[in-house]
Amino acid sequence: MNPARLFAIVEDLRNQSAETNWFEFKENNGDPERLGQSISALANGARIADRETAYMIWGVRDGSHEITATNFQPHTVKFNGQELMMWLGQMLDPCPNLQFREFQHPDGRLVVLEIPAATTSPVTFKRVAYIRLGSATTKLSDQKSIEAALWAKLRPFAWEQGVALSFLTGDEVLNLLDYSAYFDLTKQRLPDNRSGIFERLVADRLIRTEAGERWDILNLGAMLFGKSLSLFPGLDRKAVRVIQYTSGDRTNTQRRHDSPRGFASGFISLIEFIDSLIPRNEEIGKALRTEHSLYPSIAIRELVANALIHQDLTVTGAGPMVEVFPDRIEITNPGKPLVEPSRFVDLPPRSRNEALASLMRRMGICEEQGSGVDKALTAVELFQLPPPDFRMDGESVRVTLYAPRSFSSMTPAERVRACYQHAALRYLAGHRMTNASLRDRFGLSSTNAAAVSRIIRDALQAGDIKVADPNAPKSGYVPSWA
Template identity: 25%
Template sequence: MDLVEMLTRPEGKTLEFKRDLSSPDGVLRTLVAFANTAGGTLLVGVEDRSRNVRGVSDALDVEERIANVVSDSIAPRLLPEIEILPWRRTQVIAIQIHPSAARPHYLKREGAESGTYVRVGSTNRRADTEMLQELRRTARGETYDEQPMMDLDSEALDFRAASESFKPTRTLRRRDLETLRLLTTHQGHTVPTVGGMLLFGRERERHFPDAWIQAGRFSGRDKAKIVDGAEFRGLPVAAIDAAIAFIEKHSLHGAEIGKVRRMERWSLPPVAVREAVINAVAHADYAQRGAPIRVSIFDDRLEIENPGLLPFGLTVADLAHGISKLRNRVIGRVFHALGLIEQWGSGIQRMTAACREAGLQDPLFEEIATRFRTTIFTSQVNPPTLDDTDQAIVDRLSDGQGKLTSEIAAVIGLTSRATRTRLARLAGNGLVREVGSGPQDPKRRYFLAK
């Protein structure tokens, strides 16, 4: 385990710092949240805000205390990997938790209903009823949209609407409804699944009042003034097309004058827009109530937001590597059959590639509260302006080994004081990170930010 590398990273979904064990409840909540969500590492002996390394006074005693309190306080039983890491003249305790197949874990004294936590960004959030049910479904290998709607019959699905959706790709037969899991058998009766009702239900709005897309075009960079809005409440396949058309209508576009004719250039790459809208509909958590999928267009960006965190076990960093988990298997299967989803896990990569080809920065993916947001920026990429001295510092740090102030000063030919000023500015711009025991630490090292 690379302590220095972890110290260069901020706290987040899979990393947290604790100064000590004076408040074990906070440590236990974090470990439960890690186990329930995507795993993670907790470092004891590091201040959470400054990342200054304080160390622990008696590492073996702290290690034993952690093992005992975890065993006594968390159910089902959780087995963390605890490692003592050396740091100069002291030591840091690293507690590593892997995503658990036995989720949901909870604090015994609070009980399963109140003591189950999940990780949202760098915070621990108590799981509400819907999230607790999703944790249990995940442990059973089930998805929400596969659940039978027991009080309905097969006629609750609009077969004609489903056939029209499939018409461009294939002829839909009634027996295909069960193959696609739009219908299922429950206690001897054929009933629609949640996914079936969401996609082709006759009274889908009555059962799922928040399963629609709200779109808005705002003037400026915030939501203070809206200039156009629309609601798309039809079947998801049609709603996707309507939402994409709304975005295209409001995407500023310029022109390139070619040798033969004038060519339009949209400020938003159509491929990226399409992938973002489809992903939001395919991966939304329809068990949540209270807010629809939202499409917000600003002067400098497009935001597409859907209810639901990433599926348990995934992090935002996984997305760039094509790692994917389908939250809604029925919707995913149908979208794949319709040609809306081409290949599992490739949507994010296609979105990123399209933005890069258009000269835009990479899309931003975030978990915010209990929602997931994709942001596509419309401005051309403007890398930070570096003078020759700043560039020399960046080049010196590019080996990833970390350098002392004196080592950098020797390369750029400035005093240590002037070098520290440069480094502080680069750190403020997010280009450099510093690792040490505090602002006055003479052995503080500098790294390129990741």
């Protein structure tokens, strides 16, 4: 680790009036049992205090905070025949990623232990969770109000507030983040001084203060406004990948592009690039030729935005992908869905990434009232395209938009899916699906009423729709969940 950062951390903590529930000073005491209890207590205390890291520092006297130096050697200590780190890894659950740092302070040798704050559950030592009260370490279960406060902090904890890059100067932050795009997209006036810029970035939890007047860029800030995700270790593989193929399979790639910018600052250019790959229909009018995309632009926009917002950002080595084929577009994002794909159209949106989703809605990148799926499906119906397919594909969610095809070219499964989606859209709009409305959706005349009746019958048998009023068979149809 950067010695300057360690020095800044030590000095910041020494300048505190007293120890808190997220840092502790020691001189030479390296008793493993007490160490395990303290790690549990500090990890839990850091989460309560909204700190991402807790610290134990050997070589500093408690009370006076005087540097005394230490002879504690964490990497050579053994307990019950095991190395200290291995033993702690077995006793702590979930075990934080502990980092012992040996540091030569100008006044003597120090050892700094960095302890990540608890994330998904309280950190326990030998199956017991601990917390610090003043200078004492006690069982968490004996402090009911503190235990409740900790669980309240753990529930909303998200990957978004993890650190993408740490201990940066102000200049480095401004060079790494497209802060002007942040102010443009959130419709705020760009402050005329640096402190105003940093104040707003901190308020939206894109960055946070660090020791020694330095800054951390949080994952949320990097993912939304990073000028290049490749500059943030671990985030480069989360860049949106766009691939165009020359045929209906993946054997021949025509173009491949990784969008390097953050999801928000690069969203418009991403959509424009995808649009440039989509084939066009040409119409010849009386005087001019006009071109129209095969797909409604709002459908592509909303479905790509959904993929960015609802992906599982904790999945390593995978990011959203848009694949453009001559006859379809596939949009894939990592992570299993939080709701059944068939219910994307009606259930309130649930996101693993609430801060990211909220900010993208504020910026108008995605639909404010919901997931935007209903708008995408409505646009697809207006274009009379085959129905989109929403499905789980292994550990990912894949949405397929199909190019125009005639009704006769649609498969029976596609016709039933279109019937269900149409019934859902009609229901959400306060109407019921009828034979006539479904004919309009397919662009069919009244002479095809019998064919549409067969589709409705198949959808009823599949359990996708039901009669709106069982006592009135001609009352129309609604989705099965209505």
